[in-house]
Amino acid sequence: MKIKVIVTPKNGVLDPQGKAIQQTLNSMNFIDVSEVRQGKYFEIETDLKDEKDAKKNVEDMCKKLLANLVIEDYKIL
Amino acid sequence: MKIKVIVTPKNGVLDPQGKAIQQTLNSMNFIDVSEVRQGKYFEIETDLKDEKDAKKNVEDMCKKLLANLVIEDYKIL
Numbered sequence: 735m736k737i738k739v740i741v742t743p744k745n746g747v748l749d750p751q752g753k754a755i756q757q758t759l760n761s762m763n764f765i766d767v768s769e770v771r772q773g774k775y776f777e778i779e780t781d782l783k784d785e786k787d788a789k790k791n792v793e794d795m796c797k798k799l800l801a802n803l804v805i806e807d808y809k810i811l
Numbered sequence: 812m813k814i815k816v817i818v819t820p821k822n823g824v825l826d827p828q829g830k831a832i833q834q835t836l837n838s839m840n841f842i843d844v845s846e847v848r849q850g851k852y853f854e855i856e857t858d859l860k861d862e863k864d865a866k867k868n869v870e871d872m873c874k875k876l877l878a879n880l881v882i883e884d885y886k887i888l
Contacts, residue, residue, distance in 0.1 A: 740817075740852050755853070755876070764872055769856035775817050776832070779846035795841055799832070 735780055737792045738811040741801045742773035776800060812857055814869045815888040818878045819850035853877060 743749045749771050756770040778795070782788040789810050796808040820826045826848050833847040855872070859865040866887055873885040 742852065742854070752853075758876060759855075759872055762875060764868065766858040766868065767855060767872075768858055769854075771854040773852040773854070775819065775850040775852040776829075777819070777846075777848040777850070778836075778844060781843040781845055791841065791843065795836055795844075798839060799835060 735782060735785065735788050737778045737780060737788050739776045739778065739792060739796060739800060740773055740809045740811065741776070741796070741806050742809070743771060744805055744807055747805045773806075774800075812859060812862065812865050814855045814857060814865050816853045816855065816869060816873060816877060817850055817886045817888065818853070818873070818883050819886070820848060821882055821884055824882045850883075851877075 743752075752770040752772040755772065756767055759767045759770065778792055780788050780791065782791060792810055793808075796810070797803065801808040820829075829847040829849040832849065833844055836844045836847065855869055857865050857868065859868060869887055870885075873887070874880065878885040
């Protein structure tokens with residue numbers, strides 16, 4: 735079973751990489767872009783068969799490894 | 812309007828970062844994890860009001876800057 739996770743910088747946390755992408759897009763004539771935030775995306779293939787178990791397990795992985803909860807939020811899709 | 816994009820390595824393209832995460836998870840006793848693929852996630856805030864226009868514009872950004880189409884796929888959410 736494949737579980738998908740998105741990890742994003744929390745609101746208020748600076749995201750210099752996103753800012754750089756926004757400025758680059760603006761300079762490429764995408765002048766309507768006012769903000770870009772960049773996060774990470776994971777596809778986790780697990781041998782667990784039960785979706786609820788698998789998602790609970792992935793939540794544990796987020797807390798322990800995938801996300802830094804001080805500055806990042808995670809969302810399991 | 813906020814448009815969300817996911818950029819992932821194409822099937823068959825090596826993803827050493829995902830592999831490293833998988834091995835780390837396995838060593839942390841998440842032994843059910845058989846594969847991890849890592850991608851990028853973008854939230855793009857645009858001044859365009861029309862969703863169709865905005866998504867078309869973001870698709871253009873993906874092709875020109877956000878994704879390397881030789882090795883990556885993009886998906887506009």
